Amino acid sequence: MSEMIRLSIFRFDPERDDKPFMQSYEVPVTKRGMKLLDALNYIKWELDGTLTYRRSCGEGVCGSDGLNINGVNGLACITPVTGLKQPVHVRPLPGMHVIRDLVVDMDHFFDQYRQIQPWMQTDTPTPEHERLQSPEERALLDGQYECILCACCTTSCPSWWWNGDRFLGPAVLLQANRWIVDSRDEATGRRLDQLEDAFRLYRCHQIMNCMEACPKELNPTAAIDSIKRKLLARKS
Amino acid sequence: MKLTKEPGSARSGIGDWYWQRLSAVVLAVLLPLPFLLIVAVYSGSVDQLGLLDLLDHFFSRLLHTLLILALIVHAYMGLKVIFEDYVPVIGWRVTLIGGMLVVMSGFGIWWLAIIWAWGG
Ligand code: SF4
Ligand code: SF4
Numbered sequence: 001m002s003e004m005i006r007l008s009i010f011r012f013d014p015e016r017d018d019k020p021f022m023q024s025y026e027v028p029v030t031k032r033g034m035k036l037l038d039a040l041n042y043i044k045w046e047l048d049g050t051l052t053y054r055r056s057c058g059e060g061v062c063g064s065d066g067l068n069i070n071g072v073n074g075l076a077c078i079t080p081v082t083g084l085k086q087p088v089h090v091r092p093l094p095g096m097h098v099i100r101d102l103v104v105d106m107d108h109f110f111d112q113y114r115q116i117q118p119w120m121q122t123d124t125p126t127p128e129h130e131r132l133q134s135p136e137e138r139a140l141l142d143g144q145y146e147c148i149l150c151a152c153c154t155t156s157c158p159s160w161w162w163n164g165d166r167f168l169g170p171a172v173l174l175q176a177n178r179w180i181v182d183s184r185d186e187a188t189g190r191r192l193d194q195l196e197d198a199f200r201l202y203r204c205h206q207i208m209n210c211m212e213a214c215p216k217e218l219n220p221t222a223a224i225d226s227i228k229r230k231l232l233a234r235k236s
Numbered sequence: 237m238k239l240t241k242e243p244g245s246a247r248s249g250i251g252d253w254y255w256q257r258l259s260a261v262v263l264a265v266l267l268p269l270p271f272l273l274i275v276a277v278y279s280g281s282v283d284q285l286g287l288l289d290l291l292d293h294f295f296s297r298l299l300h301t302l303l304i305l306a307l308i309v310h311a312y313m314g315l316k317v318i319f320e321d322y323v324p325v326i327g328w329r330v331t332l333i334g335g336m337l338v339v340m341s342g343f344g345i346w347w348l349a350i351i352w353a354w355g356g
């Protein structure tokens with residue numbers, strides 16, 4: 001008999017259940033390097049088709065399967081099952097409204113993303129070919145552009161839990177910084193204006209949960225700090 | 237979570253952040269001084285008259301004033317952030333922060349009056 005993994009998974013169907021509950025499953029280890037997403041797929045395809053979760057790429061690129069795994073946020077598709085303490089507790093991202101089982105409502109998160117206007121803004125005429133960037137200028141985007149908007153960081157941030165209606169949260173602030181440091185973007189001033197706010201930006205108390213949570217090993221705390229330093233520099 | 241209409245920025249926050257850090261630096265420099273004084277008194281290197289002389293000196297009154305101001309600013313900023321974090325009802329938030337401001341200013345004025353011996 002193959003090795004089995006025990007899981008305890010958050011279940012909630014608002015149309016049927018009064019309260020959420022944890023349901024236990026046992027799943028065989030089907031392959032070497034098996035990931036948590038493989039275990040969820042096994043449950044859905046072989047054991048219980050009602051289990052609901054999001055996933056797409058299966059390789060840490062799309063950002064759709066951010067989950068709370070044994071109390072830590074991460075992507076199911078790149079989290080190896082071996083090494084996880086059993087039973088593996090799988091819950092939806094914290095602080096979010098649950099639509100069903102592991103699926104949460106991401107509308108507000110993406111609405112906040114929209115608020116920082118995540119596209120290149122320029123005032124100068126478009127050059128004939130392209131807006132050039134030196135290798136050094138391009139290097140400033142490293143550690144910023146890789147974000148896949150999985151929300152693992154933002155939903156692990158206590159400040160966002162308490163004041164998420166106004167605080168933009170680490171993921172969105174990292175993206176705000178991504179456009180601020182982009183040499184081709186010409187809206188830096190307007191962007192900083194939009195962030196200079198006790199709630200939108202300064203709710204970050206450097207708790208650094210976000211950095212711990214990021215499956216892409218990005219550092220939103222540093223990005224937030226860099227925005228704060230830019231605001232300070234333009235004031236003093 | 238309810239979608240909110242984009243509220244824009246209140247253009248605030250940088251002042252709070254700046255003052256909290258500035259007062260922290262002042263505290264880091266000045267706060268050890270009273271403790272050094274206590275140690276000096278207990279070790280017997282400063283007697284009562286010497287202590288009074290030290291505290292009476294214009295320069296120490298100035299430092300004392302700075303210390304008290306930094307302490308109040310720092311405590312105010314810290315508590316304000318906590319109220320903003322954990323008191324979600326705006327009415328309560330504003331009342332608590334306002335009340336705190338009154339109490340702390342009162343305390344500060346009282347202490348300054350002692351330092352500079354106003355009216356005495
Ligand atoms: S460092 Fe800031 S953004 Fe990151 S978890 Fe802490 S408070 Fe939230
Ligand atoms: S910064 Fe990291 S954890 Fe946060 S949304 Fe981007 S990829 Fe996910």
Ligand code: FES
Nearest residue numbers: 056058062063077
């Ligand atoms: S399924 Fe795409 S990131 Fe996990």
